[in-house]
Amino acid sequence: MECLNCKNTNCLISKNATLPEIHELLEKKHKFRVLKGQDVIIEGAPVHGIYFVFKGKVKIFKTGLLGKEQINRFAQDGDIIGHRGFGAGQYHKIGAMAMENIVLCSFSSVELLKVLKTIPSLTFDFMSFYSEELNRSETKVRKFAQMTVREKVIDALLYINRKFGQTSGQLNFQLSRKQMADFTGTTDEQVTRVFSTLKKEKLILSNGKKIGINDIEVLKKEINEHNYFLDL
DNA sequence: GCATTAATTGGTC
DNA sequence: GACCAATTAATGC
Known part of the structure; x- marks a missing residue:
């Protein structure tokens, strides 16, 4: 048992x-x-x-x-x-x-x-x-329809963080750009671009596949202000 | 160390 | 914002 x-x-x-x-x-x-x-x-x-x-x-x-x-x-x-x-x-x-x-x-x-x-x-x-x-599914539909690529990537990063967490400043789940794109409904090039701008803004750290969220609150705020739920 | 794959960047539509 | 192409970085064997 x-x-x-x-x-x-x-x-x-x-x-x-x-x-x-x-x-x-x-x-x-x-x-x-x-x-x-x-x-x-x-x-x-x-x-x-x-x-x-x-x-x-x-x-x-x-x-x-x-x-x-x-x-x-x-x-x-x-x-x-x-x-x-x-x-x-x-x-x-x-x-x-x-x-x-x-x-x-x-x-x-x-x-x-x-x-x-x-x-x-x-x-x-x-x-x-x-x-x-069902709730999560409906929320996801809305996100796909209404979020910009940048917002969807941020949302995905927060999801990974919520679900798998971070240790010593790095997400515990390494996804390729392609997988991130397949998850957010965009292309790997777009994910790369969002990552590099977020990096320039000091909001995340990225070293190849190793991604770390620097400022969770700012990222949360960015999608919160658009009235999206954070519970997917 | 070489070969394959992934990431990045620039450009076009 | 997707698709394509070229370059560079990373990873597998």
């Missing part, structure tokens, strides 16, 4: 692991490693279950026309992956790839559905999560 002792306290399963009704599900959990660069979910693949990140970083994306990639979000320890395909859709509409060597926990849809019908607190946690996801 290792979910009881899991350090990922934000995990919905871990939160409800003390309930006796969930024990059967926990017994059937599959835990496995995925190497850096390998697929966690292939776009269009049939849904068999739902994944939780035990350890590591994962990108969730969708491939558009001409192979253009839109990164929807990043997941790390305790986060859910593949929840949209769960329940309703039969096929995953997104792809997920390991950004480093990771460990996943997986539960089959059938088993999870069984316990969701018997454990209201777990179902409620899932419902709250889906609700928040």
Whole structure:
């Protein structure tokens, strides 16, 4: 019953692991490693279950026309992956790839559905999560429509900082310009340009892939003044 | 150390 | 603000 002792306290399963009704599900959990660069979910693949990140970083994306990639979000320890395909859709509409060597926990849809019908607190946690996801999604649509490239890049930097944090003045997650562009919906050249102007303004530090946020408050203020939420 | 990839910069539409 | 091209920096083998 290792979910009881899991350090990922934000995990919905871990939160409800003390309930006796969930024990059967926990017994059937599959835990496995995925190497850096390998697929966690292939776009269009049939849904068999739902994944939780035990350890590591994962990108969730969708491939558009001409192979253009839109990164929807990043997941790390305790986060859910593949929840949209769960329940309703039969096929995953997104792809997920390991950004480093990771460990996943997986539960089959059938088993999870069984316990969701018997454990209201777990179902409620899932419902709250889906609700928040929808909120984030709507916010992201608005940001894409209304933010300038500079604002979107700043927003992305703050997101990385919120989610992964900084140690000794450097973000704990190194993304290439290309990945940053795929995340913000622009091009790698634009990201480079915004980075270098932010650097000149002393708002960030950048040394190749190593990026550090110098003045979080000023950056926050810049997008706050435009009435955007900071909770994506 | 060399080869491939990523980042930067300038220019055009 | 995207796309293209040329140069330079960084990284993998």
